[in-house]
Amino acid sequence: MADSSSETQRKLTTIFSADVQDYTRLMGVDEEGTLETLKRYRDRMSRLIEAHGGRVVNTWGDGLIAEFPSVVEAVRAAVDVQNELAGLNDARPADGRMLFRIGINLGDVIVEGSDIYGDGVNIAARLQAQAPAGGVVISNTVYDQVRNKVAVGFDFLGPLSVKNVAEAVPSYAVRIGEGDAARATGGDAHAAGSPSGAEAQSTKPGPLSGGRGGVLLGQQAAPLPDQRRNLAVLGVIAAALVVINTLTWHGVFWAAWPLLALAYVAAMRWAHLQERYDARLVALAISALGLIGINLLSWHGTFWAIWPLLAIAVVGGLRWARRG
DSSP: OOOGGGSOEEEEEEEEEEEETTHHHHHHHOHHHHHHHHHHHHHHHHHHHHHTTOEEEEEETTEEEEEESOHHHHHHHHHHHHHHHHHHHTTSOGGGOOOEEEEEEEEEEEEETTEEESHHHHHHHHHHHHSOTTOEEEEHHHHHHHTTTSSOEEEEEEEEOOTTOSSOEEEEEEEOSTTHHHHHHTSOTTOTTOOOGGGGTOOOOOOOOSSTTOOOTTOOOOHHHHHHHHHHHHHHHHHHHHHHHHHTOSSOOTTHHHHHHHHHHHHHHHHHHOOSSOHHHHHHHHHHHHHHHHHHHTOSSOOTTHHHHHHHHHHHHHHHHHHO
16 A cells, blocks of 8 residues: 555645855855855845745755745845845845845746745746845736735846756846846846836835835835844933933832843844844843843842753753754
């Protein structure tokens, strides 16, 4: 009797393919530093993919394949990824920036365990290869689903030939920032066969993801300045609390508790901004310090924080071992 688990299964899904532009050059300049940056950037990418309901299917070398049940969320994730990574790259020298190219396709795939295969995946990879550094290119099947549902523009790139696929695939560049589409095609946005009129230039804006990094048509987000402004606001609130506590002094420094909470929030935001260390390990360390602070502010002669600190240390140790 045949094992039913060995039967080929198919499904319709949205495939998200990404890789690094000039990865070989970056490795030649600084192999260890490039690998560390790749891990950090791909970790950020994976978190955004999961936040938009997607699943990372596979990673190899500098590449990543993910799938999404929602076409709209796949495009929103791609925009958020490129904006967040652009913010990280702003702090790096021009010749050391790690820029990803992303291709998205909606197609039928073959499912084997947790992996997916087939023309749907191949088309996504071909679209990714056509994308500019820091850009996103989508197939016409994706465009038809998202053109009135996300607040970004699209530029028609013309038909794209894909190996082992009989018909060329019409493709579109997602206009995240100014000039992306022109770099993607070298000026081919008006090639023969492209749609005429406004459709070739942009689509009607719609609601974009409420998450971090979303942009409107032709506007590049700046996540890092926004985060720094948020830290400044937290600092102003903390100063105001100290002043209020001082002016209403009755022998109790009650502001210690809200100050501890503000310090925790600020530290977590800082952890998100920094890129030198593993963000999750930093977050665990901040949580540990927060527990110590709570224990000290509520001190009754018992250092109860030792047990959650032990648990955090174990989780951090496992995380560090996996990084190695």
